[in-house]
Amino acid sequence: MSSRNKILADLASARYPDVAHPGDMVTVTLPQNLLHSFLEACHRNGTDIIQVNDRNAATEACRSNMNQDTGLSTLLVESSLGVAENGSVWLTEEILPDRVAPFACEHLCVILSEKDLVPTMHHAYQRLTQKIEGNSTQPISGFGVFIAGPSKTADIEQTLVTGAQGSKKHTIFLITSL
Amino acid sequence: MSHSSHASSAGAFLKDSGHATWHDETLWWIRSKRDNAVRNVPEWESLRQAASDIKKHTLSRLGYYLEQFEKKALENGIKVHWARDAEEHNKLIYNILKDNKAHRVVKSKSMLTEECRLNPYLEKQGIHVTDTDLGEYIVQLRHEPPSHIVLPAIHLKKEQVSETFQEHLNTHPGDASPDYLTGAARDVLRDTFYQADAAITGVNFAVAENGMLVICTNEGNADMGMHLSKVHIASMGIEKVIPGIADLPVFLRLLARSATGQASTVYTSHLRRPAPGQTLHLILVDNGRSAMLAEPQFRDALKCIRCGACFNTCPVYRRSGGHSYHTTVAGPIGSVLSPGQNLQAHGDLPFASTLCGSCSQVCPVKIDLHGQLWHWRQKAMMAQGGSPVKKAIGWAFGALLIRPALFRNLLLAGGWIGKLASLKYFRNISAWTRQRDLPPLPSQRFDQWYKQRYEQQK
Numbered sequence: 001m002s003s004r005n006k007i008l009a010d011l012a013s014a015r016y017p018d019v020a021h022p023g024d025m026v027t028v029t030l031p032q033n034l035l036h037s038f039l040e041a042c043h044r045n046g047t048d049i050i051q052v053n054d055r056n057a058a059t060e061a062c063r064s065n066m067n068q069d070t071g072l073s074t075l076l077v078e079s080s081l082g083v084a085e086n087g088s089v090w091l092t093e094e095i096l097p098d099r100v101a102p103f104a105c106e107h108l109c110v111i112l113s114e115k116d117l118v119p120t121m122h123h124a125y126q127r128l129t130q131k132i133e134g135n136s137t138q139p140i141s142g143f144g145v146f147i148a149g150p151s152k153t154a155d156i157e158q159t160l161v162t163g164a165q166g167s168k169k170h171t172i173f174l175i176t177s178l
Numbered sequence: 179m180s181h182s183s184h185a186s187s188a189g190a191f192l193k194d195s196g197h198a199t200w201h202d203e204t205l206w207w208i209r210s211k212r213d214n215a216v217r218n219v220p221e222w223e224s225l226r227q228a229a230s231d232i233k234k235h236t237l238s239r240l241g242y243y244l245e246q247f248e249k250k251a252l253e254n255g256i257k258v259h260w261a262r263d264a265e266e267h268n269k270l271i272y273n274i275l276k277d278n279k280a281h282r283v284v285k286s287k288s289m290l291t292e293e294c295r296l297n298p299y300l301e302k303q304g305i306h307v308t309d310t311d312l313g314e315y316i317v318q319l320r321h322e323p324p325s326h327i328v329l330p331a332i333h334l335k336k337e338q339v340s341e342t343f344q345e346h347l348n349t350h351p352g353d354a355s356p357d358y359l360t361g362a363a364r365d366v367l368r369d370t371f372y373q374a375d376a377a378i379t380g381v382n383f384a385v386a387e388n389g390m391l392v393i394c395t396n397e398g399n400a401d402m403g404m405h406l407s408k409v410h411i412a413s414m415g416i417e418k419v420i421p422g423i424a425d426l427p428v429f430l431r432l433l434a435r436s437a438t439g440q441a442s443t444v445y446t447s448h449l450r451r452p453a454p455g456q457t458l459h460l461i462l463v464d465n466g467r468s469a470m471l472a473e474p475q476f477r478d479a480l481k482c483i484r485c486g487a488c489f490n491t492c493p494v495y496r497r498s499g500g501h502s503y504h505t506t507v508a509g510p511i512g513s514v515l516s517p518g519q520n521l522q523a524h525g526d527l528p529f530a531s532t533l534c535g536s537c538s539q540v541c542p543v544k545i546d547l548h549g550q551l552w553h554w555r556q557k558a559m560m561a562q563g564g565s566p567v568k569k570a571i572g573w574a575f576g577a578l579l580i581r582p583a584l585f586r587n588l589l590l591a592g593g594w595i596g597k598l599a600s601l602k603y604f605r606n607i608s609a610w611t612r613q614r615d616l617p618p619l620p621s622q623r624f625d626q627w628y629k630q631r632y633e634q635q636k
Contacts, residue, residue, distance in 0.1 A: 003464075004260040007416065010468035011241040016477060019238040021421065022231035026428065029220045041441060085431075086441035099453055100405035103398045103445070121427035121442075129423055138388060139423060142451035148442050151398040155313035155329065156356035157336045158204055164312060165364060165371075166398025166445065 030119050034084050035176070038117050041087030045149030046162050048171040058111045058173035065109070065171065072169060075105035082117045082172075083124050088148035089172065090124065092140055099143050107169040108147065114176045181504035181523075184530040188498035201333060202496040208329070209490040211439025212540065218441075219431070228428045230544035233481035236421055237471060243386040243419045244462065250389025254451045257459045264294035267463050271296060271378065271411055272303055274459055278409045280305075280376035286393075286400035287311040288380030289327050289484055290413050290463055293506045296378075307378065308370050310399040312363055319346050325500025327507055328437050328486035333499050367399070377403035381414035381460070382483070383429060387422040390450045391460070394433065394443040401447055410452065411459045416467050417480040429483060432542035436487040466519050475553045479514045481543040488537035488547055494530050503527060510537035514550045517558065525562050528554035589623045 001009070031037035042049050050065075052058045055078075062076050075097075081090040089110050093099055102108050118124050124146075128139035151166030162168065181187075192198050216222050236243055248258045261267035267290075275283065283300070285291065285307050297307050297318075309318045313330030317323065319342050324330030331339065340354035349362045379400045383392040391412055393400050404410040420429065434440040452458035471477050489495050489509035500508035505516040505524055513527035528551045537547040563569065578585055605611050622630070 002260070003262045003266060006262055007260055007462070007464045007468060008241045008245070010464070011244075011416075011471060014240075014468060014471035014477070016238045016240070016471055019231065019234040021235045022228055024424070025231075026221055026224045026228050044441070045444070083442075088442055088446070093453075098405070100402065103401045103405065121430050122424075125423055125427050138450070140390070140448050140450050142449075142453065144448045145401070146442065146446040148440075148444050148446075151396065151444055153312045153360060153397050154438075155311070155316065155331050156339050156359055157334070158208070158329075158332070159336070159356035161356050161360040163364065164360060164397035164399070165310065165367060165402050 026122070028120050028122055031084055034117050034119060035114060037119070038082060038084040038087060041084060042149070042172060043087075045087045046152065046170070047087055047149045048169070049174055050171060051174050051176045054175055055111060058175060061173055062109045062171070066107075072106040073104075074107040074109060075101050076109040076111070077102070078111040080116055081124060081127055082112045083119075083121060083146065084117055085120045086146075086148050088146040090128070090144060090146055092144040093142050102145065102147060103151070103166040105167055106163075107171065108150070108167040109171045109173065110147075111173045111175065114174060183526045184498065184502050184504070185526065187502035187504065188494075188530070191499045191502055192497065197335075198497055198499075200335075201499055204332065205490050205496040208438065209487075209540070212436055212487060212490065213439075215435040215439040215441065219435070225428055225432055226542055226544050229432055229483075229542055230481060232420065232425050232428060233543050234478070236419060237417070237477065237480055240416065240419070240471065243421055244416060247384055247386040247389055247419050248462075250386065251384075251460060252389070254389045255458070256389065256391075256452065257457065259459060259461045261461055261463045261465070263465050264463075267294045267413065267461055267465070268296050268299040270461055271413070272300060272305070274409065274411055275300070275305055275376055278376060278457075280409055282370075282374050283307045283376045283378060284310050284370060284374040284399075284403040284407070285378040286380065286395065286403055287314060287330075288378065288413050289507055290380060290415050290465075291378065292324065294413075294463070294465065296413075308367075308374075310367055310370070310397075310403055311395075312360060312397060312399075315363060315367065316342060319343075323501070323506070325508065326486060326489055327484055327509075328489075333501065368402075371402045371406050374403065374407050376409040376411065377407040378411045378413065379404055381412050381418055382433070383426060384414055384419045384460075385421075385423055385426065386419055388450065390423075390448055392426065392430075393447045393449070394430075394445065395447075396438075396440075396444045398445050401445060404449075405453065408455065409457055409459070411461065412449075413461045413463060416462050416464055417482075429542075433483055433485055436485040436540065436542040470515075470518050473518070476514065476518055476550055478545055479511065479518075479547075479550060481545050482511055482515075483543060484511075485542055487540040487542065491536040491540050493532065493534065493536070498530070503530070510547045510551065511545070514545075514547055514554065517554045521558060521561055525554075525558035528552075528558060586623060586625075 050061050066074050077095050079089040150162050150170040151164040152162050153164035154160045251258050259270050300307055309315050316331045316339055325333040336354045339359055343349040344351050347362050381391050382394045434443045488511050492510050495509045505512050516524035531551050533548050535548040
């Protein structure tokens, strides 16, 4: 008997009593102010936020930022989704030069519109799997990642160090409706 | 039994009382970070209940969801393998590496691969695996096992890390700052990633609905590994599958807050397909999980999402350290999982507890950890009988409690027992009695006192 069939047979014979899926039972608390909530979460993550008027301003700001920084390899991408409760942005391989880019670069810069902010991860996944004409879409084709700040570790005596193995710096250029 | 009992290892750990106190305070501080994060989520208890129910539902038809996951994963181009036990898991990985002529392998955190003792197995076949999570990298260089499933090097001070890095990375002896040491490891590991020909990762969640893997890290090491290698092998316990995409946020909102007090890990990576030119292998591992599923008293331990919150709160873990547990996964969850794998070897672990229940309070998926510890104690006592001291105490109490008159008379003697117990000889019997005073014992038994009052009130 193959391992697969053996395992499936063992699982079937375990006779775990039937339990229904609880469904959508969590009543999510929405933040009073979505933007403030996102900014606070970003601050906690060590993410720098620069508020801009439009996409061009964002690119300009990124360019001048790069000139100030001493030679950090920089990646600039645009995200279509940000999550307020944890200050994360969603990136997929379609908008990346390759999958390793947002991790390998030293400074990750992300353009995000305020209108693309959602309160929680529940809302985020709902957005990503929105039903279009009755068909639910896949959240990703091949690869996607929520990134919440620069890489970090506290593995040495619980001291927070920014710039573990991924990026050392993380900046969001937030297009706000001002 | 080739290892020392938890009690004796803990005794050794506690001899360095400064270090033990530091370890205790550090873990408690991590627990308090969790509390701060939880305070910001008013629906926290509702999330815990949802997570528990989703896991129970999944476990109630685990075979169905695994088959669904496999079907979707195969459609996505992921190669799916099944391993009954650790040996089969290790062999499978070795064969994949051999077929791909992979010699330089990087691995991100996977407690399952620790459980299966993958690294030593591959070393014997001449394949060196570099553990890339900073904490695991440090303990690997020191030839030690990790002492915590989320914070592998929590038992080490920075001076100890500095010594290890001086030896292996030629770091400067004068600088033991975490910034400097982390930077040194980053540079070495970047080289390692770029030269690796295979990457092994764990899996946090496998979504049956669309055959997708979710991997969470703070460092980004899993991604640096898997996106730079032609071969990506993901190892996963069969209990890690969840039904649908809509279930992900329930667990993701609980995981990092419970583990470290962060609202989320820095990176939450979702994989549905291998990258062009890459092969992605997924290994589904049983290794005792289907047997545990068949045990009504212990099956719910399979809900575990490996957050480590139970470790951080446990007063015994905090004051004995992960290495006292002589098992892959320490802490309360380890003490509930390991006896199932080997009661003979790990039967002492359910006793490494005060049954305070703090673990059950913080568990994001509501495993009744302290209840299961208690059940394991029954099993261990019945299988092994307990120490001679325990047997003697049990016998003495048994003999006493079935003799009510004797019991009542002995209680009367409580006064002079109290005086005896305060004598230096008896106080020094154990650390417990050395640090505690017996409370003053009343001169009357309760039934005498009650009868006297009742008579007075008549």
